[in-house]
Every structure is written in C-alpha cells, then in structure tokens.
Amino acid sequence: MKFQYFIPTKVLFGCGQLEMLHKQKLPGKKALIVISDGTSVKKHGYLARLQEQLEKASVAYAVFDKIPPNPTEVRVMEGAEFVKKEACDFVIGLGGGSIIDAAKAIAVMATNEGNIWDYIFGGTGGSKVPKVAPLPIVAITTTAGTGTEADPWAVVTHQDRNEKIGFGYDLTYPVLSIVDPELMLTVPEKLTAYQGFDALFHSTEGYLNVISSPINDMFTLKAIELIGKYLPIAVKDGKNVEARENVALANTLSGMSEGISGCISEHAMEHPLTGHNPKLEHGAGLIMICEAYYAYWAKTGIVDQRMIDMAKALGKQDATKAEDFVTALHALIVACGVDDLKMSDYGIKKDDLRMYTQAAYETMGRLFERDPGELVFDDCLKIYENSYK
Structure with missing residues (x-):
C-alpha cells in the first residue's frame, strides 16, 4: 500500500470545452501551435477555432505544421529552432498523441542545449536530465488513443537509427489539457x-x-x-x-x-x-x-x-x-x-x-x-x- 500520486495537469473534459480556452489563465503571451504535416486540423476547422480562442485571450501565436505520424528527432529539433525564432513562451499541441508528444519534446529543447536524443533514456540516447525547465505545455487532443494529455511521456523516433523511445519527467506534464470529444467525431x-x-x-x-x-x-x-x-x-x-x-x-x-x-x-x-x-x-x-x-x-x-x-x-x-x-x-x-x-x-x-x-x-x-x-x-x-x- 505504498505509492505516489502526482498528476498536476488541469483537464477540461467534455463537449464544447475548446470554447472555454480563452477563459483560462494561459501560461504565456505567445504560443507555438504544433500540428501535423497533414490536413485534418485545418480541414475540419480545429486550427481556426484554436486561433480564435487565442485571439480572444489576447495571446499571439505561430504555427509549426511539420510533425509526421511518428514524431522524429529531426522535426523536434526544427520545431525547437522555430519556437526560439518566433520567441514563443509556451507550446500548444493540437492533434493526436504524436502531436502532443512532439509538443512536449519541442518544449524541452526550446530551453535546453544539445539534441533531444541527448535526453532519451534507452537505446543510443544520452540519458541526460534537462538542466532547464521546459516551456509550459498545453495539450488539445483530437483523438482518443495515447492519454498523453494526462501524462508526462513523449515518444520520439530517431529517423536514422529506427529507434522509437519514450521520454518524460515531472515537468513535461501539460499544465492544461482540453479533451473535447467533438474534436474526435471526424476520426476515420x-x-x-x-x-x-x-x-x-x-x-x-x-x-x-x-x-x-x-x-x-x-x-x-x-x-x-x-x-x-x-x-x-x-x-x-x-x-x-x-x-x-x-x-x-x-x-x-x-x-x-x-x-x-x-x-x-x-x-x-x-x-x-x-x-x-x-x-x-x-x-x-x-x-x-x-x-x-x-x-x-x-x-x-x-x-x-x-x-x-x-x-x-x-x-x-x-x-x-x-x-x-x-x-x-x-x-x-x-x-x-x-x-x-x-x-x-x-x-x-x-x-x-x-x-x-x-x-x-x-x-x-x-x-x-x-x-x-x-x-x-x-x-x-x-x-x-x-x-x-
């Protein structure tokens, strides 16, 4: 009967909860919105709805739309460079588990030196512990699969080594997650x-x-x-x-x-x-x-x-x-x-x-x-x- 319980994420659950985003205390003034390299969140209007919410909250944003179905080391590092260039102070993952995982990894590399693989535990990863806290993470899931909106884990694939490994620690829990089943109605x-x-x-x-x-x-x-x-x-x-x-x-x-x-x-x-x-x-x-x-x-x-x-x-x-x-x-x-x-x-x-x-x-x-x-x-x-x- 000995265990630890630590889930620090605020979760907004239910149909229509995306429309409540602008009423939340967001963790910064400019967000990097991480989405897939596909078309679904744009085609179904989810990105536009998120942008509208941020505008209502007087929060600026930039969009990074290069994440493949299995997030790769190279795309995470591109995202980290982009977030620095755009001077964003928090990260929003809008999409399925892979997108939110990528958002977590980008948030870590936005504030730490080296490569994401330096911090991966397992395989050829460097097993380092990040010295600097990541940027705050907001998760908005459009699928029901990984539960990454309520856990600290991010799975990344090294495209040159065929290694797919999970990574995470207490500071990669999202500070806020929105689980709106209305965003899942279009999943095939x-x-x-x-x-x-x-x-x-x-x-x-x-x-x-x-x-x-x-x-x-x-x-x-x-x-x-x-x-x-x-x-x-x-x-x-x-x-x-x-x-x-x-x-x-x-x-x-x-x-x-x-x-x-x-x-x-x-x-x-x-x-x-x-x-x-x-x-x-x-x-x-x-x-x-x-x-x-x-x-x-x-x-x-x-x-x-x-x-x-x-x-x-x-x-x-x-x-x-x-x-x-x-x-x-x-x-x-x-x-x-x-x-x-x-x-x-x-x-x-x-x-x-x-x-x-x-x-x-x-x-x-x-x-x-x-x-x-x-x-x-x-x-x-x-x-x-x-x-x-």
Missing part, C-alpha cells in the same frame, strides 16, 4: 479502432504493472470497461457523441495510469515495429501482437486474478480463468473490424523477428522490468512468431 473508422486499442493497452499494461496501486487499479479497470462497451460503437458510428465521450474518458484515464503506473513489455515490443516501419500505425502494431502477448501471461499463472478482473471489465462477466481475457480481447478485435491485420502487409519479414526482439530489449528494456514476471528473450521472440501472419 480504422484510426478510431487503432487509437482505442492503444488506450486499452495502456490500461491493461498499467493494471499488470508491478507498481500498480489501488488508485491506478481504479483508473485502469474503468478505462477497460468503457473501451469494451463503447469502442465498437464509436468505430461503427463515428458521430455517436455518447460513444466518443466515453472512449475519450477511457483514454484520459489511461493517460493518468501512464503517469502513476505505466506500460510494460507489450509497448516495448511494439515500438521497434513502428520504429522500423513508420507506415505502421502504433495501435495496429499493438493489435497484431496482443493476443499472443496476453496468452503468454495467461499461461504463466502469475496474474490469473488480474486477468480475470480485466476480462470482466471488458464485458465477459462469467470469466473464471486468465485465458478468458484473451477470449474477450479477441471478441473486441473482431467487433471493431481489425482482426485482419497482418505484419506482412506492412513489409515486416519473419526473418527479422529476432532483430525486433533484440531492439525491444535494447531500446525500451526498462519496461520489461515492470512486467509481473520475467519475460526472457526466447519467449519474447515466440510471441512475435505466434503473432506473425
């Missing part, structure tokens, strides 16, 4: 599913994490319950506000879990897949390996009761054994129409699975330390092999 069907499963696995991994606590258990089980009930509805009817609200809430709860518990080796195993294959969506990569991954833990007998708890939360109320969670998980995958995903469709070769296993330990090895038991190299490789098609 497949992306809704991929993002929802990412949120699900943040919670399931958090629940199995050896440092889980009673507070974390409360967040994770509720998130699992909401995703099991509402994600299939949100996938099939993206305009269903009730479903979007509940999946968004599950996502934010999973982000809170990320801050006080965190991921285990499932995420360590997925990161090399997207690190080497940037066209693969993170959530899709997680779906590909999840059944074999949780089947492994079910067979160990180490976390039987916790897997039964998760199965019941996911909707299988008659669960009596750990394997019932894998059954419930498969049913959710089918219900969301993502049971046809194949690694081979993304160019992943079976002959490379040993390389991916090695990369998982080398880049995100610290997550294996949070597993409920030991996951050795050969068993990790076997999970990849059992997932391959």
Whole structure:
C-alpha cells in the first residue's frame, strides 16, 4: 500500500470545452501551435477555432505544421529552432498523441542545449536530465488513443537509427489539457479502432504493472470497461457523441495510469515495429501482437486474478480463468473490424523477428522490468512468431 500520486495537469473534459480556452489563465503571451504535416486540423476547422480562442485571450501565436505520424528527432529539433525564432513562451499541441508528444519534446529543447536524443533514456540516447525547465505545455487532443494529455511521456523516433523511445519527467506534464470529444467525431473508422486499442493497452499494461496501486487499479479497470462497451460503437458510428465521450474518458484515464503506473513489455515490443516501419500505425502494431502477448501471461499463472478482473471489465462477466481475457480481447478485435491485420502487409519479414526482439530489449528494456514476471528473450521472440501472419 505504498505509492505516489502526482498528476498536476488541469483537464477540461467534455463537449464544447475548446470554447472555454480563452477563459483560462494561459501560461504565456505567445504560443507555438504544433500540428501535423497533414490536413485534418485545418480541414475540419480545429486550427481556426484554436486561433480564435487565442485571439480572444489576447495571446499571439505561430504555427509549426511539420510533425509526421511518428514524431522524429529531426522535426523536434526544427520545431525547437522555430519556437526560439518566433520567441514563443509556451507550446500548444493540437492533434493526436504524436502531436502532443512532439509538443512536449519541442518544449524541452526550446530551453535546453544539445539534441533531444541527448535526453532519451534507452537505446543510443544520452540519458541526460534537462538542466532547464521546459516551456509550459498545453495539450488539445483530437483523438482518443495515447492519454498523453494526462501524462508526462513523449515518444520520439530517431529517423536514422529506427529507434522509437519514450521520454518524460515531472515537468513535461501539460499544465492544461482540453479533451473535447467533438474534436474526435471526424476520426476515420480504422484510426478510431487503432487509437482505442492503444488506450486499452495502456490500461491493461498499467493494471499488470508491478507498481500498480489501488488508485491506478481504479483508473485502469474503468478505462477497460468503457473501451469494451463503447469502442465498437464509436468505430461503427463515428458521430455517436455518447460513444466518443466515453472512449475519450477511457483514454484520459489511461493517460493518468501512464503517469502513476505505466506500460510494460507489450509497448516495448511494439515500438521497434513502428520504429522500423513508420507506415505502421502504433495501435495496429499493438493489435497484431496482443493476443499472443496476453496468452503468454495467461499461461504463466502469475496474474490469473488480474486477468480475470480485466476480462470482466471488458464485458465477459462469467470469466473464471486468465485465458478468458484473451477470449474477450479477441471478441473486441473482431467487433471493431481489425482482426485482419497482418505484419506482412506492412513489409515486416519473419526473418527479422529476432532483430525486433533484440531492439525491444535494447531500446525500451526498462519496461520489461515492470512486467509481473520475467519475460526472457526466447519467449519474447515466440510471441512475435505466434503473432506473425
């Protein structure tokens, strides 16, 4: 019963909350707005609505629109140079998890020397601790996937080394986050599913994490319950506000879990897949390996009761054994129409699975330390092999 609880972010949750931004005490006079290199936030009017809110608050802004789906080291450093050039004193991430992650990393490099990779823990990262506090961060999420609006983590990919690694500390929590489900109504069907499963696995991994606590258990089980009930509805009817609200809430709860518990080796195993294959969506990569991954833990007998708890939360109320969670998980995958995903469709070769296993330990090895038991190299490789098609 020993744990720490620290989530310093003010969260405005609910439909229409973006319109409340101008009434908040914003952390500066000029914002760098970080958005993707795509068109969605412009096309759907979200950027214009944010700009209107800042103008009402008498806050100036500049826009940095170069972030790819997997934020890269080079784009983070470009953003850091841009924020200095524009003399912005805080950063707003407007978009999905990748955009908010990039905003956090840019905020760090706006005030610190060197390269973002100097501060990455794992792989070829320098493992330095930033000497200067980052610029304040505001997160406005347009997806329900990573929960990064409520946690300190930022995942960055080194484009030359195929390393995708998370980074963060107490000062990279956003000071303010807006979770407005109305901004999520335009997310396409497949992306809704991929993002929802990412949120699900943040919670399931958090629940199995050896440092889980009673507070974390409360967040994770509720998130699992909401995703099991509402994600299939949100996938099939993206305009269903009730479903979007509940999946968004599950996502934010999973982000809170990320801050006080965190991921285990499932995420360590997925990161090399997207690190080497940037066209693969993170959530899709997680779906590909999840059944074999949780089947492994079910067979160990180490976390039987916790897997039964998760199965019941996911909707299988008659669960009596750990394997019932894998059954419930498969049913959710089918219900969301993502049971046809194949690694081979993304160019992943079976002959490379040993390389991916090695990369998982080398880049995100610290997550294996949070597993409920030991996951050795050969068993990790076997999970990849059992997932391959």
